Amino acid sequence: MPFFKTTGKPLRTQICDASGRFTLPASACGLVKQYVHAAQFVPCIPFFTIPTGPESITFRKLSVSHSHSPLRAPSRSGNLFYKPKTMTDLAQPAPETQTWKLTLAYDGTEFRGWQVQPGELTIQGELQAALGRITGEAPLPQGSGRTDAGVHALAQVASFALQARIPPESLHRALNRTLPPSIRILAARTVRSTFHARHSALAKTYEYRLFRGNICPPFLARYAHACPWPMDVEALQMSARLFEGEHDFMSFAATDPDLASRGLQPELDINQGIKAPTATTGAVRTIFSSAWEDRQSEGGSLLVYRVRGNGFLHHMVRNLVGTMLDVGRGRLPLSEIPSIIAARSRSAAGPTAPARGLFLHSVEYDEQKLDISPPPA
Numbered sequence: 001m002p003f004f005k006t007t008g009k010p011l012r013t014q015i016c017d018a019s020g021r022f023t024l025p026a027s028a029c030g031l032v033k034q035y036v037h038a039a040q041f042v043p044c045i046p047f048f049t050i051p052t053g054p055e056s057i058t059f060r061k062l063s064v065s066h067s068h069s070p071l072r073a074p075s076r077s078g079n080l081f082y083k084p085k086t087m088t089d090l091a092q093p094a095p096e097t098q099t100w101k102l103t104l105a106y107d108g109t110e111f112r113g114w115q116v117q118p119g120e121l122t123i124q125g126e127l128q129a130a131l132g133r134i135t136g137e138a139p140l141p142q143g144s145g146r147t148d149a150g151v152h153a154l155a156q157v158a159s160f161a162l163q164a165r166i167p168p169e170s171l172h173r174a175l176n177r178t179l180p181p182s183i184r185i186l187a188a189r190t191v192r193s194t195f196h197a198r199h200s201a202l203a204k205t206y207e208y209r210l211f212r213g214n215i216c217p218p219f220l221a222r223y224a225h226a227c228p229w230p231m232d233v234e235a236l237q238m239s240a241r242l243f244e245g246e247h248d249f250m251s252f253a254a255t256d257p258d259l260a261s262r263g264l265q266p267e268l269d270i271n272q273g274i275k276a277p278t279a280t281t282g283a284v285r286t287i288f289s290s291a292w293e294d295r296q297s298e299g300g301s302l303l304v305y306r307v308r309g310n311g312f313l314h315h316m317v318r319n320l321v322g323t324m325l326d327v328g329r330g331r332l333p334l335s336e337i338p339s340i341i342a343a344r345s346r347s348a349a350g351p352t353a354p355a356r357g358l359f360l361h362s363v364e365y366d367e368q369k370l371d372i373s374p375p376p377a
Contacts, residue, residue: 095163095165096163097161097162097163097193098161098162098163098165098190099159099160099161099190099191099192099193099194099195100159100160100161100162100171100188100189100190100191101157101158101159101187101188101189101190101191101195101197101370102127102141102157102158102159102160102175102185102187102188103155103156103157103185103186103187103188104123104127104153104155104156104157104158104183104184104185104186105152105153105154105155105156105183105184105186106123106152106153106156106182106183106184107152107182107222107223108123108147108148108149108150108151108152108153108355109150109152109182109222109356110182111123111126111149111150111182112149113146113147113148113149113151114143114145114146114147114156115143115146116128116140123143123147123153123156123183124140124141124143124158126179126180126183127141127158127175127179127183128140128141130175130178130179131160131162131175133178134166134171134174134175134178135162135164135166136164137162137163137164139160139161139162140160141158141159141160141197142158142159142160142196142197142198143156143157143158143197143198144156144157144158144197144198144201144204144360144363145198145201145204145312145360145363146314147358147360148314148315148355148358149355150354150355150356151355151356151358151359151360152223152356152358152359152360153359153360154207154359154360154361154362155186155360155361155362155363156360156363157197157201157363157365158197159191159195159196159197161193168188168189168190169188171188172185172187172188175188190372191370191371191372192369192370192371192372194369195365195369195370197363200365200366200369201363201364201365202310202364202365202366203288203308203309203310203363203364204308204309204311204312204360204361204362204363204364205306205307205308205361205362205363205364206306206307206308206312206317206358206359206360206361207304207305207306207358207359207361208225208304208305208317208318208321208353208357208358208359209223209224209225209295209302209303209304209305209357209359210224210225210226210227210302210303210304210305210357211224211225211226211227211299211300211301211302212227212228212231212300212301212302212303213226213228213299213300213301214228215228216299216300217299217300219299220297220299220300221356222356223356223357223359224302224356224357225353225354225356225357227303227325229329230329231303231325231328231329232327232328232329232330233292233303233328235327235328235334236292236303236305236324236325236327236328237291237292238334239323239324239327239328239334239337240290240291240292240305240307240324241290241291242334242337242338242341243287243290243307243320243337243341244287244288244289244290245286245287246284246285246286246287247284247285247287247341248282248283248284248341248344249283249284249285249313249316249341250283250344250345250346251319251340251341251343251344251345251346251348251349252313252315252316252319252320252323252346252349253283253313253314253315253316253319253346254313254314254315254316254319254346254352255346283313283344285309285310285311285312285313285316286309286310286311287307287308287309288308288309288310289306289307289308290305290306290307290308290320291305291306291307292304292305292306293306305320305321305324306361307320315352317358318352318353318354318355318358319346319349319350319351319352319353321353321357321358322349322350322351322352322353323337323340323349323350323351324350325350325353326350326351332350
């Protein structure tokens, strides 16, 4: 079926002969014949393949311009030629992937946490969908840790691999245009292929924010736990220091009775990728610093707990905060903290503090192991 290019219409492609119509010879079985028409035809999509049995013939698509179209080239001889190629000559290696490191912040209020869950709105799911819309690929981004529903992040880190070659600044800009306003990409860069957001992490810092006024302003209510009752701040500070060093934090790990209903697997550890701690897997972590500090905000006074460690168990920070608040309110003697740690039982510790006050503050890596090595001279 011949066709003609008309002004203002999309350029279509057709196999044509030297006069404007031609049919391809079918006598080239066993070889792939690549036809290039060097006359008045404009090459379009490079190749297509027609199966002819055990082997195939790959042809170049050509387009023809209407005689009145300005796209039509001057008349020339219509020599048609081909070059035989075997299928192995046309085989192309798969593009190599690049490993990416994203730093992102998000308001976790409307999300069911980081990890993808069927039928639920999650940070990981939104990020994967955005990458798919931008690049046509849909890698599952791996986070430095799974934040729970309602937990926020100031600098979460995610890693994934892409085949698409895209400048970091372009991906950064495109993601922020595609993602909802409650998720913002702070930085995007390519890193060594060995990098993994969770396995490569050396330390993480969390913050938990308490509002100390009588009435929590509505613009802080999503980001702080309101505590208007009297609080012994000195007792809070002393209890926080008892958690520093290496301890078995089994008493502060979630028992996760809702995992089955959420369709999730047990929480993964930040460094080792192991399941939630049990009597056999262990729950030993090192806390480098643990302290409370006063902080002023536009809405009033905040009391902020900041903890930095080499790894954290599921709900660990919120359970630490809940236990310390019992100490600060006089419900639990400070002297009981060592006994709670030694008990290795969740029932021995205090309640779990609400998710809205918790922020993933930052994640630390060995920067020298992130940079892509320069090519050899």
